[in-house]
Amino acid sequence: MDSKRPSSRSGKGRSTSKPQRSGGKRRSSGGGGNRDRRGSGGGRSNHNYIPLPADMMVHEGVELKTVEYHAETKFADWPINAKLKSAIKAAGWVYPTEIQEKSFEHVAALKDVMGIATTGTGKTGAFLIPLIDALLESEEPFQTLVLAPTRELALQIEDEFRALTLGMKYNAITLIGGRNINTDIVNLKKRSYHLVVATPGRLKDLYQQGKIDLQEASVLVLDEFDRMLDMGFQKDVMFLTDKMGERDQTMLFSATLDKSQQKLIDHFLTDYQTIKVSSGEASAEHINQSVHFVEPDNKFDELIEMLQQPEMKRVLVFAETKHRVKKVTKKLNQAGISADEIHGNKSQNYRQKALNAFKAGKIKALCATDVAARGLDIDDITHVINFEAPTDYDTYIHRVGRTGRAGKGGEAITFYDK
Numbered sequence: 001m002d003s004k005r006p007s008s009r010s011g012k013g014r015s016t017s018k019p020q021r022s023g024g025k026r027r028s029s030g031g032g033g034n035r036d037r038r039g040s041g042g043g044r045s046n047h048n049y050i051p052l053p054a055d056m057m058v059h060e061g062v063e064l065k066t067v068e069y070h071a072e073t074k075f076a077d078w079p080i081n082a083k084l085k086s087a088i089k090a091a092g093w094v095y096p097t098e099i100q101e102k103s104f105e106h107v108a109a110l111k112d113v114m115g116i117a118t119t120g121t122g123k124t125g126a127f128l129i130p131l132i133d134a135l136l137e138s139e140e141p142f143q144t145l146v147l148a149p150t151r152e153l154a155l156q157i158e159d160e161f162r163a164l165t166l167g168m169k170y171n172a173i174t175l176i177g178g179r180n181i182n183t184d185i186v187n188l189k190k191r192s193y194h195l196v197v198a199t200p201g202r203l204k205d206l207y208q209q210g211k212i213d214l215q216e217a218s219v220l221v222l223d224e225f226d227r228m229l230d231m232g233f234q235k236d237v238m239f240l241t242d243k244m245g246e247r248d249q250t251m252l253f254s255a256t257l258d259k260s261q262q263k264l265i266d267h268f269l270t271d272y273q274t275i276k277v278s279s280g281e282a283s284a285e286h287i288n289q290s291v292h293f294v295e296p297d298n299k300f301d302e303l304i305e306m307l308q309q310p311e312m313k314r315v316l317v318f319a320e321t322k323h324r325v326k327k328v329t330k331k332l333n334q335a336g337i338s339a340d341e342i343h344g345n346k347s348q349n350y351r352q353k354a355l356n357a358f359k360a361g362k363i364k365a366l367c368a369t370d371v372a373a374r375g376l377d378i379d380d381i382t383h384v385i386n387f388e389a390p391t392d393y394d395t396y397i398h399r400v401g402r403t404g405r406a407g408k409g410g411e412a413i414t415f416y417d418k
């Protein structure tokens with residue numbers, strides 16, 4: 001690995017050859033394309049619901065050619081600050097993941113980056129490690145803004161930042177819907193932040209109330225950018241990034257690359273490096289995928305029967321709308337199957353509790369809309385059931401990719417009306 005990296009983003013550090021933070025690349029914002037691939041997610045009305053063709057969801061899982069990545073280096077040998085090495089060690093990380101190793105020199109050199117890597121491949125660390133190192137080396141603190149499509153993903157990013165800055169005095173804040181906005185306002189007044197992680201809606205709200213100055217952020221990360229640039233979020237993302245003004249660096253991460261978004265990607269990135277990781281997860285090729293044809297009237301009964309099978313230990317059930325998710329959850333509980341729900345109508349507190357109960361094995365089924373489930377990093381989900389088939393393939397891949405994580409096999413079953 002090339003060990004050259006800037007020792008400071010402030011332009012006042014030791015190295016003279018490093019890129020300067022200010023006076024950096026100027027990017028215009030605003031505008032952008034206007035696609036209409038799907039609705040805002042989770043709440044789309046049923047009259048334009050056209051599920052994917054059934055045969056697209058049939059696939060016999062092939063054993064994952066454990067594309068085990070052999071890192072060339074250990075974090076201990078990386079050219080990073082000793083404090084950061086200690087925090088990484090305390091997190092129990094010894095070797096970098098592929099995305100971490102391959103992106104390090106580019107992120108550290110302030111290059112714009114497009115990372116094609118799914119949640120679970122260590123992509124959060126891929127942008128956080130060089131950023132934290134730059135903070136440690138920098139004489140002038142700088143702020144990174146991470147926009148993520150779901151509250152859960154935003155919280156995971158903040159957690160990881162906290163773990164990787166253990167023993168350092170850096171401040172992070174997560175601004176997400178479903179929590180009291182007044183608490184955000186009080187917290188924003190209290191201090192300045194090195195990392196702001198946000199979902200677009202809440203951040204826009206806070207900006208419009210004059211509670212946050214987006215000019216302070218000089219680095220932008222769009223996590224799950226395919227979703228962030230999709231119709232549901234695109235307008236807000238454009239609005240917010242427009243208010244940021246000058247940026248030193250922009251990084252986009254997503255499991256899938258949607259060619260129709262290329263124009264938008266070009267709008268955000270300048271002279272960028274694409275880093276693709278070879279994990280088979282994005283194609284879900286190691287997951288057994290099948291379609292279960294059902295009479296529409298028997299759908300609930302068939303789901304209940306399926307969930308009573310002993311191998312169904314930890315099951316994520318997807319439906320298209322909040323209303324349907326609610327109904328499925330109710331039916332399952334009535335049938336004695338422990339289940340809870342996460343979707344946009346539930347408070348963040350509720351969603352987090354349901355998620356924790358699911359992670360801890362206290363409930364068997366977690367019923368969700370796409371909007372709530374995207375990016376979730378939960379180990380050992382034995383099955384994903386699409387109680388309702390999704391309408392596009394990207395969503396399908398994201399859903400089934402919740403099982404079969406960390407190289408394990410997984411099962412995805414999609415209900416399809418006869």
Ligand code: AMP
Pocket residue numbers: 092093094095096097100118119120121122123124125160377
């Ligand atoms: P992410 O893809 O960023 O959501 O990360 C997935 C999981 O992998 C998280 O639980 C991370 O804490 C963990 N992780 C990330 N990088 C490493 C690493 N180099 N070694 C071990 N675990 C890691």
